[in-house]
Amino acid sequence: MGFDLVLYGATGFTGTLAAKYVNSEYGSSLKWAIAGRTQSKLEKMKADLNLDCDILVADSGDKRSLLKMVKQTKVIATTAGPFARCGTLLVEACVESGVDYCDITGETNWVREMIAKYDDKARETGSRVVCHCGHDSVPWDLSAYMLAKKLKEENGEQVAKFDFYDDIKSAPSGGTLETALGIMFGSESKQKFPASKALGYDALLKTSSGKKSESALKAKNIGYTVALGSRGMPHRSFFFMAGVNANACKRSNAINNYGPNVKYVEGTSFTSIFAAILYVLGYIFYGIGIYTPPLRAIMRAFFLPKPGEGPSEEYMDSGYLHLTGVAKGSEGTVVKSTMSFNVDPGYKDTARMVVESALALALEGKKVTSGGGVFTPGACQKEVLLERLLRTGTTYKFH
Known part of the structure; x- marks a missing residue:
């Protein structure tokens, strides 16, 4: 080669x-x-x-x-x-x-x-x-792997629950928005994906031996609400890619066997309840615009980046992701990690x-x-x- x-x-x-x-x-x-x-x-x-x-x-x-x-x-x-x-x-x-x-x-x-x-x-x-x-979805997928590994090596436990807290500064590119809008409203929304349907079970659960894994992962991500922090942890609210990250970890769990019935919870983190509420309101208004055809057309024409466009170099240099992961073991042990990216992660x-x-x-x-x-x-x-x-x-x- x-x-x-x-x-x-x-x-x-x-x-x-x-x-x-x-x-x-x-x-x-x-x-x-x-x-x-x-x-x-x-x-x-x-x-x-x-x-x-x-x-x-x-x-x-x-x-x-x-x-x-x-x-x-x-x-x-x-x-x-x-x-x-x-x-x-x-x-x-x-x-x-x-x-x-x-x-x-x-x-x-x-x-x-x-x-x-x-x-x-x-x-x-x-x-x-x-x-x-x-x-999508290296930070969460690797953090889950490392947390599960630490629980197993140090305590002999499997994972019962992952909690992720996303402190992030990033902005979408035109290509990302084009993909998202295509999945929601375009030709991609009508795709049937026949092979995965014919498999008879969620393809993410297919193991390296070609069989269905018994190691399941279920997402309980934070929605358009504010989940109050506890035990010194931040408040959390909606994160757009949390479902994708959960599914990536679901695939990894099927192969790595973190636990038989893992709960996955992810959200954007806030130290202030007021900041979290403003964030939720902003997402609601953005969602109304995206899901209303005339408003969506105006946003795409005048406000949203076009395919090939994206954040400026200066903005990307100011971006970051500080990801806190918490894993609770099957016997109650808790392990915690932080992974940081110090420029725009997206x-x-x-x-x-x-x-x-x-x-x-x-x-x-x-x-x-x-x-x-x-x-x-x-x-x-x-x-x-x-x-x-x-x-x-x-x-x-x-x-």
């Missing part, structure tokens, strides 16, 4: 950030390429950013071009979404070729379909397909997360989960990814 890493969807907002990150952190020490469907855009990007890489051209709708691309690399890292529209053939090409794959999707139903369609074949070819390798650090997720497979593949399948980071790269993130800007500690 010629390349250690190929970045697919490189000319998009997050893809560009990923290319900048690879170039600044690894440069000529890594054999890598940027890829997408338009040669001229890729050439302009390479020149503008002075990238030390090659260029590959492949269209997400052309399987032949995708096969040609993936056969030249150890791993594909893709930021090209919506993944239900742009990702399926790329997963198929990687699985058929025995090539590793990482993405930044938050589209849980599409992930279910990828498990149902390709998990068995991936185990045959050795392809490790790892979804949720960005802000884009600038998502670029870092997906690159490091991919390099964990390309450069340290013998240390991570052996054998193929459709995974989450907490079920595949695990501590190897956490160590790579710690070396490049993340902090993590137990309390």
Whole structure:
């Protein structure tokens, strides 16, 4: 294989950030390429950013071009979404070729379909397909894995409950909003996902042996209310991606067996009850605008970022995520951790997360989960990814 890493969807907002990150952190020490469907855009990007890489051209709708691309690399890292529209053939090409794959999707139903369609074949070819390798849902998935590991190693207990408190500053890009609106109102909302339905049970529960796991995880995330803090913990309210994060942990639990009946609770944290109430009111008014067609049209035309647009560099540098995780064991033991990302987690650090997720497979593949399948980071790269993130800007500690 010629390349250690190929970045697919490189000319998009997050893809560009990923290319900048690879170039600044690894440069000529890594054999890598940027890829997408338009040669001229890729050439302009390479020149503008002075990238030390090659260029590959492949269209997400052309399987032949995708096969040609993936056969030249150890791993594909893709930021090209919506993944239900742009990702399926790329997963198929990687699985058929025995090539590793990482993405930044938050589209849980599409992930279910990828498990149902390709998990068995991936185990045959050795392809490790790892979804949720960005802000959705590396911080929560790795924190849950580490908390469960500590409970088991130090106390011999399984997990009864995860609680997550999200202190975050981030803003959506046009691509993220396009994906979300497509799932809610567009063509993606009408997709049937036949393979996952034919499986007969939730595909997230499919184990590495191809059977249904008995280790369940049920989300009880905070809704459009304020849950008062207790025992020195902050108040919590709604977090938009909590359901996605819970499903990522559900997939990891099915493979790692944190516990037979785990409860998962997540919300945005606030030290002030008044700030939490204002936050809820803001989300309610935003929701009214999104769900009312005339208002949604006005918001998309004049206020919301367009695909390819995103937060400014200055805003991203001021962003952060401080994630507090609390796990309660089956015998009542409590363990607590904090994971911090000190720039915008949704884009600038998502670029870092997906690159490091991919390099964990390309450069340290013998240390991570052996054998193929459709995974989450907490079920595949695990501590190897956490160590790579710690070396490049993340902090993590137990309390």
